[in-house]
Structure formats: C-alpha cells, structure tokens
Amino acid sequence: MTHNERVWPGDDATRLPYWIYSDPDIYQREMSRIFRGSIWAYAAIEAEIPEPGDFRVTRIGDRSVIVIRDEHGVIRAFVNRCAHRGVKLCRQQRGNTRFFVCPYHQWSYDAQGRLKGVPFIKGVKQMGGMPDDFRREDHGLPTLAVTVRNGVVFVSFHESPPPFPEYLGETNLRYFDRVFDGRKLRLLGYSRQLIPGNWKLMFENIKDPYHASLLHVFLVTFGLFRADQKSQVRMDATGMHALLISQRGEAGKSTDTADISNLREDFTLEDPRLLDPVREYSDDATVVMQTIWPNLIVQQQSNTLALRQLQPRGPESFELHWTFFGYEDDDETMTRRRLRQANLMSSAGLVSADDSEVIKLAQDGTREHPKDAGVLLMGGRDTEDVPHMVTEAAIRAFYVRYREVMEL
Amino acid sequence: MSAAIDVATQHELEQLHSRYAALLDDGPLAQWPELFTEECLYLLIPRDNHDLDLPLAIMRCESRGMLRDRVRAVEQTVMHEPRYLRHHITNATAVWADGELHGVAHYSVLEVLPDALPRVLSCGRYVDRVVRCDDGRLRYAERRCIYDSVLVPNTIVYPV
Ligand SMILES: [Fe+2]
Numbered sequence: 380m381t382h383n384e385r386v387w388p389g390d391d392a393t394r395l396p397y398w399i400y401s402d403p404d405i406y407q408r409e410m411s412r413i414f415r416g417s418i419w420a421y422a423a424i425e426a427e428i429p430e431p432g433d434f435r436v437t438r439i440g441d442r443s444v445i446v447i448r449d450e451h452g453v454i455r456a457f458v459n460r461c462a463h464r465g466v467k468l469c470r471q472q473r474g475n476t477r478f479f480v481c482p483y484h485q486w487s488y489d490a491q492g493r494l495k496g497v498p499f500i501k502g503v504k505q506m507g508g509m510p511d512d513f514r515r516e517d518h519g520l521p522t523l524a525v526t527v528r529n530g531v532v533f534v535s536f537h538e539s540p541p542p543f544p545e546y547l548g549e550t551n552l553r554y555f556d557r558v559f560d561g562r563k564l565r566l567l568g569y570s571r572q573l574i575p576g577n578w579k580l581m582f583e584n585i586k587d588p589y590h591a592s593l594l595h596v597f598l599v600t601f602g603l604f605r606a607d608q609k610s611q612v613r614m615d616a617t618g619m620h621a622l623l624i625s626q627r628g629e630a631g632k633s634t635d636t637a638d639i640s641n642l643r644e645d646f647t648l649e650d651p652r653l654l655d656p657v658r659e660y661s662d663d664a665t666v667v668m669q670t671i672w673p674n675l676i677v678q679q680q681s682n683t684l685a686l687r688q689l690q691p692r693g694p695e696s697f698e699l700h701w702t703f704f705g706y707e708d709d710d711e712t713m714t715r716r717r718l719r720q721a722n723l724m725s726s727a728g729l730v731s732a733d734d735s736e737v738i739k740l741a742q743d744g745t746r747e748h749p750k751d752a753g754v755l756l757m758g759g760r761d762t763e764d765v766p767h768m769v770t771e772a773a774i775r776a777f778y779v780r781y782r783e784v785m786e787l
Numbered sequence: 788m789s790a791a792i793d794v795a796t797q798h799e800l801e802q803l804h805s806r807y808a809a810l811l812d813d814g815p816l817a818q819w820p821e822l823f824t825e826e827c828l829y830l831l832i833p834r835d836n837h838d839l840d841l842p843l844a845i846m847r848c849e850s851r852g853m854l855r856d857r858v859r860a861v862e863q864t865v866m867h868e869p870r871y872l873r874h875h876i877t878n879a880t881a882v883w884a885d886g887e888l889h890g891v892a893h894y895s896v897l898e899v900l901p902d903a904l905p906r907v908l909s910c911g912r913y914v915d916r917v918v919r920c921d922d923g924r925l926r927y928a929e930r931r932c933i934y935d936s937v938l939v940p941n942t943i944v945y946p947v
Contacts, residue, residue, distance in 0.1 A: 472835070566841060567841060567842055567843045568833070568835075568836040568839075568841035568842060568843025568844075569833060569835055569836060569841070569843070569937075570833060570843065570845050570939075571833070571937055571938045571939065572938070572939040572940075572941060572942070573938050573939065573940055573941065574941055575941060594866060596863070596864035596865075596866070597860055597864040597865070600864060643863050643864060646859065646860075646863060646864070648852075648856050649852035649853070649855050649856050650849070650850050650852035650853040650856055652849065652850075652853070653853060653856060698938065703843045714842070718842055718843060718844070718847055719847055719849070721843060721844070721845070721847065722846060722847055722848075722857070725845050726845060726939040726941070726942055726943050727831060727845040727846050727939075727942070727943040727944075728845070729857075729860045729861075729864065729865060732865050732866075732867060732942045732943075732944055733865060733866045733867075735941050735942045736866055736867045736868060736941070736942050736944075737866065739868070739941060740868070
C-alpha cells in the first residue's frame, strides 16, 4: 500500500486498520522504531548461561543476537554477524566458547565482541595483508546494552534506554518481581512455534481477557479463567505494558457462562493430575499474564511459568519462543506439577492451540481487506485500568502508544 | 542384557506401529489410548530439550486416563482448522531387555490444511518400551516422540 492509502480511522485506538498486519513498510518501521527504539527487549534467563563462556543465540526484532557470559561473569550481547563480509557468525543455538570464529575468513572475536584475529593481517611473504591503517578495534561486533533483573536478561539496540524499573513502571515492575523474586530459576525446557500471523496479534491476544472466557473452552470448563471471576486489567502509564490478573473460580456452569455456547459441563478429567494447581504466591491471583513491550509475555497460568518471546519473521509470521521454568528450590512434586500443567500451553497446548489457530485465521481474514478496520469497543473507548475482564482496554492502550511511536 | 527379536515379533511390532498410525490418521481417535498400558507414559519432546536433558514435553500423558483426557479435550474443546494427517513410520527396530521390547522407529507426519499444500508437521523418532500384556497383545508402556522439527509449523492439534 502507498503512504496515502494507509489511513487510520479516528484519532484513538477504537478502530484498527488491517494494513498494520501485513504491510511491509509498516513492518520495517516497526523494526527500527519499536524493536531498535528506546526499549528493553527480553533476551534470555541467566539460568541458561550460568558459566563463563556460556552463550545463547536469540533474535531481537528480526536480528540474530548472541548473548554470552564473559570470562568475568558479565553478560554481554552483540550482533551475530561478522564485521568483515556480513556472514552469520555463530551457527549454534547455544554452547560455551571463548571465541567466535567466522567460517568464511576466520576472523575471530572474543566474548566481548572484540575482533581479535584476522588471518594474513600482515600478508604472506610481504604480499597482500591489510592496509597499515587497519585497526582491529574499529571492526568489533556492534554491541547491545544489557540489563539483568532477578535472573532475566534484557537487551537494547538503543544507546540510552531508560533504567529498567522506570521502563516497566511501578505496577508492572511489582508483578514482574512477583514471579522473578530473586530466587534462582530452573530451566525446564523450550518449545518453539512459527505462527503464520503478524507479531502484534499475539500481544493483542494476551491483552484480551474478553476472548479467553469464550474461545478457551478448556479453561472455562475447568474454571481456570472465566468472565465471572475476580480479575483486573492494569497498564503502565504509557500503555506499552499490561497485566491481566485473575483468580480461579468454580468449574461447571454459572449464570455468566450462559453466553458461552460450547461450555462442556459434563467434561471431567479421568486423570485429574493434569490440573492440580497449588497456590504458590502470597496473593490470590491464579493467572497473571504480563505483556512487556516489545517482545515478551510473562505467563503464570496456575503453576506453569513461562516466558514467551516474540520474534517477528516478516509482517506475516513470527516465532513464539517459549521458555518454561520453575525455581531451583522446587521439590520433585512441584516440578512434576509444572510439567503436567504445561499440557495446556505452547504449540500443542489444550489452551494455547486455540490462540495460534485463531491468530492464523485473523491473519487470513485481515490480509484480504487491508483497507478495512476492526472494532475495539468492548469496555468503552478509554484505556484505563479496570476491575473486570470484559474489556479491550489493554489492546487500546497498546495501540495508542503504538501510534505515537510509529507516528501513524 | 538385551536379545534380538524374532521375525514374528518384529512383524507384530510393526503391526502395532501401523495400527497406531491408522488410529491417529483415520480414527477413531478414542481407540488410540488402548494401544498403551494403563500406567503408560507418552511424551512429545522437542529434540533440543532431549539433547539438553531438560524435562519439558509439549504433550505429557502419564497414564492411559490422561491420554483419554487429551483425546476428549482435542475433540471437544480445542478450536482448530480441519486438517488431514498422515503418519509414516519406518526403520522400526527393537531388542528384548528385562522382559520388554526396547524399540526405536523413525516417523514423519504430513499435514494438509484446507487451503494449503501438504507439509511436514513433525519428524523425528519414537523411543519406545513395549510390553506384552495379559491379553497377549503388545502395548506401549512408554513412547517418547522426540522431534527434530523443533520449530513447529503453528499448531500440533493431534498426538504425533
Ligand atoms: Fe487465549
């Protein structure tokens, strides 16, 4: 679409034009303004790289980034691309190393991304070699800013992102620290899926409690998330981040589930160990879904804890990279409970499967009508915190911020 | 100590795998749990997790009851596009050890969505413990589906 054809109806976020999900120019603008803007992007947890030299490759926006613990124990991040000819430097997803050596001409970099070795730098038999003014220190790997909060590593392409607590804001920081309370984390495993939809659809989905009590028949059937439960939707001052907080209620039918056409009242589990949640935090919230701009969802769904990282792969698809974890002081029973409840989540999840399927359908539907727009009026027009879940306020708040950052 | 299996047992094992594929691909899905023992373990594990010794499986059923729960949840609660699946199970081998068959087989699952070309939904290997039950039949006491295709194309609705 040309610039002139891209019209955003109205000056708020109660209408969402469909071109935001498939336009390549918009996507490029998101990569530079959002993913390389003044933000903190989730990269890894410390438990993945406990020892000096441990590294992991991740993606921030659509760029491959190496996150490594250097020989002094400091976590560093740099671009995964040789400074010489642009070759992808590291082909492993993870490992332990002191040097990264480019396969093409064997330029080598240390754990701080500094260029250390250039073969034939002085030439061979007085022939060839680099010019006299070639300085290795001019050809290191572009580095990213790094901040670590209670075991969680965030990075930024921006040179001066705000301090992390300021970035999250008071309420969102408090809930972040509720899960990441300083206890050491135990990595339980990964799950990766490539979802054929725009990355923002995932954020919308998690900021949307309205759908959860309708689409997710499994959740509703077992009383894990319902419209009539005590719940709140809370944002930070900018609208970038949001929290959906809810308390588990009763299973089965109630007056407020009358609108849910496909509730399975008669469904009981033959092996109830699948759902055997225990309270583990000091408050009563059984579901807290936190969306952190621009690439992270922190999930507490009963006792499954997961970080979902969004890795855009062009306007019409993204990888959803799940990292499941517990705490180092979990006993065997708790770990097993977390692993069983993981049946609800990720690409084969009894709940999450609904979401990845519906995101594909949203992409399929909007792609064909880029000049049309969707409606975001549930709960009104505003973007204020509310003590219920019959609202799309958090999606509106996200898009108000989005329009500012994107100048749309 | 492990011991080679005879041709008849090999045949029987392959019949079990074929039955498994047929029930998942053509149904009835409700009969699929009957190929497992009561106390079975069924895991669908990304190869990364397996190689790194991480316990997370994206499907974890720790009994036949949990398999049945999974089947009913898929059939009654999960919203998904209709799809055709086709399992291809090859290279089945096994040895006897401690009165059980310890087997490995390769698999791939082709998926056809309504409006798309066929694609590989999942590929990897099954690592099995198969036992002979009182009724004389072989059943899976344990099946670990370890998938190489760690980046899953969207959604895995049905068991692999
Ligand atoms: Fe959902």
